Amino acid sequence: xxxxxxxxxxxxxxxxxxxxxxxxxxxxxxxEAAGRLYDKYYSExxxxxxxxxxxxxxxxxxxxxxxxxxxxxxxxxxxxQIPFRAWLYRIATNEVRMHYRRQKYGMTxxxxxxxxxxxxxxxxxxxxxxxxxxxxxxxxxxxxLRLKYRTVIIxxxxxxxxxxxxxxxTGRKEGTIKSQLHRGLAQLQEIxxxxxxxxx
Amino acid sequence: xxxxxEKVERYLKGVHVPQHVSDPHxxxxxxxxxxxxxxxxxASGHPRRWEVTAALAALxxxxxxxxxxxxxxxxxxxxxxxxxxxxxxEDRERAHVLSTSDTNDVMGIGQAAGNLGDIDxxxxxxxxxxxQIIESEVNGRLANRMFIRKCTLSDGRMKxxxxxxxxxxxxxxxxxxxxxxxxxxSKLRQAGKGETLGTQERQMKGRLFLFRRERxxxxxxxxxxxxxxxxxxxxxxRPGVPAGSYP
Numbered sequence: 001x002x003x004x005x006x007x008x009x010x011x012x013x014x015x016x017x018x019x020x021x022x023x024x025x026x027x028x029x030x031x032e033a034a035g036r037l038y039d040k041y042y043s044e045x046x047x048x049x050x051x052x053x054x055x056x057x058x059x060x061x062x063x064x065x066x067x068x069x070x071x072x073x074x075x076x077x078x079x080x081q082i083p084f085r086a087w088l089y090r091i092a093t094n095e096v097r098m099h100y101r102r103q104k105y106g107m108t109x110x111x112x113x114x115x116x117x118x119x120x121x122x123x124x125x126x127x128x129x130x131x132x133x134x135x136x137x138x139x140x141x142x143x144x145l146r147l148k149y150r151t152v153i154i155x156x157x158x159x160x161x162x163x164x165x166x167x168x169x170t171g172r173k174e175g176t177i178k179s180q181l182h183r184g185l186a187q188l189q190e191i192x193x194x195x196x197x198x199x200x
Numbered sequence: 201x202x203x204x205x206e207k208v209e210r211y212l213k214g215v216h217v218p219q220h221v222s223d224p225h226x227x228x229x230x231x232x233x234x235x236x237x238x239x240x241x242x243a244s245g246h247p248r249r250w251e252v253t254a255a256l257a258a259l260x261x262x263x264x265x266x267x268x269x270x271x272x273x274x275x276x277x278x279x280x281x282x283x284x285x286x287x288x289x290e291d292r293e294r295a296h297v298l299s300t301s302d303t304n305d306v307m308g309i310g311q312a313a314g315n316l317g318d319i320d321x322x323x324x325x326x327x328x329x330x331x332q333i334i335e336s337e338v339n340g341r342l343a344n345r346m347f348i349r350k351c352t353l354s355d356g357r358m359k360x361x362x363x364x365x366x367x368x369x370x371x372x373x374x375x376x377x378x379x380x381x382x383x384x385x386s387k388l389r390q391a392g393k394g395e396t397l398g399t400q401e402r403q404m405k406g407r408l409f410l411f412r413r414e415r416x417x418x419x420x421x422x423x424x425x426x427x428x429x430x431x432x433x434x435x436x437x438r439p440g441v442p443a444g445s446y447p
Contacts, residue, residue: 029241031234038233042226050220060225067233132218157212182205189208198207 020084062095086168149184322351333429
């Protein structure tokens with residue numbers, strides 16, 4: 001045992017404990033730690049949900065749901081299975097899924113959510129209208145796909161996630177992700193060709 | 201990627217992704233999230249009346265017997281090298297690494313975390329005995345110092361635990377050996393290729409320790425000196441750091 005401890009003693013503590021792990025462990029007693037975790041991931045999760053829904057009001061509502069749920073259930077989080085970042089993405093993906101399910105059955109997500117008005121769907125001022133229009137077109141095409149295909153395409157191409165990261169977020173094997181990505185892209189290509197966006 | 205989907209792949213890579221930034225929402229949600237956490241903390245800080253009574257009774261008994269001390273909770277935060285389990289205390293001031301055999305030795309990770317709380321309590325009651333000090337120097341600089349203590353858990357079992365030196369702040373001087381170098385070091389130790397540098401007496405923690413020093417030279421010229429100190433007044437000499445794997 002002493003030898004194990006000696007081996008560990010040569011490893012710096014900063015490497016031994018990843019920042020997220022320490023922050024999560026401290027969050028129950030320390031609101032500052034919770035604040036740091038929130039600041040670290042707010043923009044990333046907001047951006048992901050916005051790319052999934054393209055609706056500002058819905059995005060803000062769902063992002064609030066994600067963080068409130070995550071911090072309320074931190075105890076359920078299992079470190080050895082999934083990193084905190086992937087866990088947040090997983091909650092966000094579920095929130096988006098629930099949003100579309102509610103929409104399908106005519107319910108609303110949160111107090112204010114509704115079908116996008118031009119004000120809701122408009123991005124922040126630093127994005128050009130032409131770029132937004134292009135993404136809106138892609139988003140419309142993505143909405144024609146099954147949610148599982150849509151999710152992997154958004155994570156891969158708009159959130160720049162690796163296959164391994166997508167696998168952690170969705171809880172599926174990398175082989176399954178590759179297959180879903182391929183099928184989703186094939187369907188998306190067909191839709192975009194039909195709409196005349198891509199040449200035959 | 202399949203040539204069939206090359207077009208759409210190229211197209212998607214060229215799409216400009218719009219961004220949404222909302223500072224008021226960020227601030228508002230931050231306040232909500234932190235407010236909820238504070239509420240939970242306050243609620244857990246105001247237990248029901250029977251809980252207060254029970255806690256007070258327990259405190260009076262314990263305080264009468266051993267004086268007041270703080271028992272910290274520990275949380276498992278993942279695995280380290282050689283599947284060692286890592287734990288961090290709720291105040292983030294303490295971190296422990298327990299090898300797999302240690303955690304298998306007891307009922308599991310939850311029990312191991314509980315044991316760490318026991319060990320803290322024993323330390324605060326001065327119920328531990330410092331039996332060994334291990335220091336490592338890399339190229340003449342102190343890399344780390346470990347205190348090995350023997351303590352009795354609440355169920356009566358004896359446990360040997362190691363902890364980093366909290367006083368000397370050696371972390372600021374930390375010199376890290378890469379994994380490959382640690383493996384090489386392990387092999388050298390197993391082969392007994394250390395050069396004996398003799399012994400050294402030093403006063404540590406109010407007790408005289410006798411340090412046996414060994415120097416190891418790695419293939420790239422890095423020198424590692426291991427010093428294993430034991431109390432001079434200890435009746436039977438301890439075997440020191442066993443030569444085993446050095447992950």
